[in-house]
Amino acid sequence: xxxxxxxxxxxxxxxxxxxxxxxxxxxxxxxxxxxxxxxxxxxxxxxxxxxxxxxxxxxxxxxxxxxxxxxxxxxxxxxxxxxxxxxxxxxxxxxxxxxxxxxxxxxxxxxxxxxxxxxxxxxxxxxxxxxxxxxxxxxxxxxxxxxxxxxxxxxxxxxxxxxxxxxxxxxxxxxxxxxxxxxxxxxxxxxxxxxxxxxxxxxxxxxxxxxxxxxxxxxxxxxxxxxxxxxxxxxxxxxxxxxxxxxxxxxxxxxxx
Amino acid sequence: xxxxxxxxxxxxxxxxxxxxxxxxxxxxxxxxxxxxxxxxxxxxxxxxxxxxxxxxxxxxxxxxxxxxxxxxxxxxxxxxxxxxxxxxxxxxxxxxxxxxxxxxxxxxxxxxxxxxxxxxxxxxxxxxxxxxxxxxxxxxxxxxxxxxxxxxxxxxxxxxxxxxxxxxxxxxxxxxxxxxxxxxxxxxxxxxxxxxxxxxxxxxxxxxxxxxxxxxxxxxxxxxxxxxxxxxxxxxxxxxxxxxxxxxxxxxxxxxx
DNA sequence: TCACACATTGCATGGTATGCAAATGTGCAG
DNA sequence: CTGCACATTTGCATACCATGCAATGTGTGA
Numbered sequence: 001x002x003x004x005x006x007x008x009x010x011x012x013x014x015x016x017x018x019x020x021x022x023x024x025x026x027x028x029x030x031x032x033x034x035x036x037x038x039x040x041x042x043x044x045x046x047x048x049x050x051x052x053x054x055x056x057x058x059x060x061x062x063x064x065x066x067x068x069x070x071x072x073x074x075x076x077x078x079x080x081x082x083x084x085x086x087x088x089x090x091x092x093x094x095x096x097x098x099x100x101x102x103x104x105x106x107x108x109x110x111x112x113x114x115x116x117x118x119x120x121x122x123x124x125x126x127x128x129x130x131x132x133x134x135x136x137x138x139x140x141x142x143x144x145x146x147x148x149x150x151x152x153x154x155x156x157x158x159x160x161x162x163x164x165x166x167x168x169x170x171x172x173x174x175x176x177x178x179x180x181x182x183x184x185x186x187x188x189x190x191x192x193x194x195x196x197x198x199x200x201x202x203x204x205x206x207x208x209x210x211x212x213x214x215x216x217x218x219x220x221x222x223x224x225x226x227x228x229x230x231x232x233x234x235x236x237x238x239x240x241x242x243x244x245x246x247x248x249x250x251x252x253x254x255x256x257x
Numbered sequence: 258x259x260x261x262x263x264x265x266x267x268x269x270x271x272x273x274x275x276x277x278x279x280x281x282x283x284x285x286x287x288x289x290x291x292x293x294x295x296x297x298x299x300x301x302x303x304x305x306x307x308x309x310x311x312x313x314x315x316x317x318x319x320x321x322x323x324x325x326x327x328x329x330x331x332x333x334x335x336x337x338x339x340x341x342x343x344x345x346x347x348x349x350x351x352x353x354x355x356x357x358x359x360x361x362x363x364x365x366x367x368x369x370x371x372x373x374x375x376x377x378x379x380x381x382x383x384x385x386x387x388x389x390x391x392x393x394x395x396x397x398x399x400x401x402x403x404x405x406x407x408x409x410x411x412x413x414x415x416x417x418x419x420x421x422x423x424x425x426x427x428x429x430x431x432x433x434x435x436x437x438x439x440x441x442x443x444x445x446x447x448x449x450x451x452x453x454x455x456x457x458x459x460x461x462x463x464x465x466x467x468x469x470x471x472x473x474x475x476x477x478x479x480x481x482x483x484x485x486x487x488x489x490x491x492x493x494x495x496x497x498x499x500x501x502x503x504x505x506x507x508x509x510x511x512x513x514x
Numbered sequence: 515t516c517a518c519a520c521a522t523t524g525c526a527t528g529g530t531a532t533g534c535a536a537a538t539g540t541g542c543a544g
Numbered sequence: 545c546t547g548c549a550c551a552t553t554t555g556c557a558t559a560c561c562a563t564g565c566a567a568t569g570t571g572t573g574a
Contacts, residue, residue, distance in 0.1 A: 020570095
């Protein structure tokens, strides 16, 4: 199992134990994507993935909650990083701009690790329900994101506890406990405003659309361009773009200048 | 198993055969929601649902592709109705407005069958992953919606076959074949523009947020109000709303004038 | 080195999902 | 009314998903 150069500083101040876990997780994730890109996610059993990664099938479930999660979860810390970026963004940025910048920074990885994302694209095309599942940020993340946005807008909000990541160790260990810790109150949502909730959801969706569109039109357009276009549409209120029969193949350019 | 008065004209020009299928589907769906509202979706087995509906467990899978689908699929024809409404909308409406109106018409049902949706809300609160799954329109629907929007904007588009529902019988029979009919080309996506794609995705997300927010703040606000507010935010470009700690109950009005 | 902590593994169990063939029920022509 | 054609239901068998538990092996700190 090859270890892999990670973009962010992972396994930095960690012992051998921690690094092995990271390696195992990466091996499973990569093997899964690689197999699924060829045969389709549905036709790749947990046994096959574990086998390709060189671990027991039982171990698979020590790292991922379900068969599908291995294709969807990429980095348990991405949500926390985005939220931190939003908190630390310059005060003069509008909420939408703050979210856009935070996501753009995180999605830079998409272009760096181009190959893996390209494979992931194949997987998602073959089984769209995976897209519905985890992309962007899944629902729990969306709630936290909404809360962070609300806090940025009005720090004296409904006294909800500020949402931070766990201790230094982070969630990179076995089994990320993303969902509610057993007895969490589902009515917790009630204190979130409509606007932050909407912004969080729409921003996540926008990121997803940007990625989808990017690997549908991969050659002519770069990801940052598409990402920028998407948020331009959004902040303009989604008006109908000026004609631009766009798909007419003669010209590569798609949307606005 | 009680039959049920359906809002739309179902089982109208149908024989006994068709009506029985509708009844079975409704019985399964209702039993599932009712049980899940109390015990949580995860703790309700297919056997229990089938048992409550008075059919064999095997029959359950003749109607729904998975355990989760029974909570999510409500009406196989809703997507087609929305698309038709968009096509038939007055030409002077902006794309965003056309989509908004089409969805509003469809979501009127949410207020009519208030009780079922209230139960559904409980289910979704207890297991958020269901929300992620099928809400509003799942991904396949989103693609069709995007195509319809593109066609409305530019009827002389990339010659993609216009997307319509099947013959009169509709998809109400056994097992809705929503996904690709076996050998569908996944690269079909490539000819859809960024703007229609984004609008379809964002509109779907907006509808979801409206429903979530509605049953999180059910008493003070009506669903049409929230729905209108959501799309107001959207068409305004998601600017930060004017302070308005909003939860303050004194005034019904939520966003801008 | 020794003992502790933790990850991996095998085994057992229960639930999910599908294919196939027999039984049952509906629709329709004779 | 009777019998045929067809669709649905059902039971059975099978494979996979997912979890709990106990035993084992390896990293960590004293």
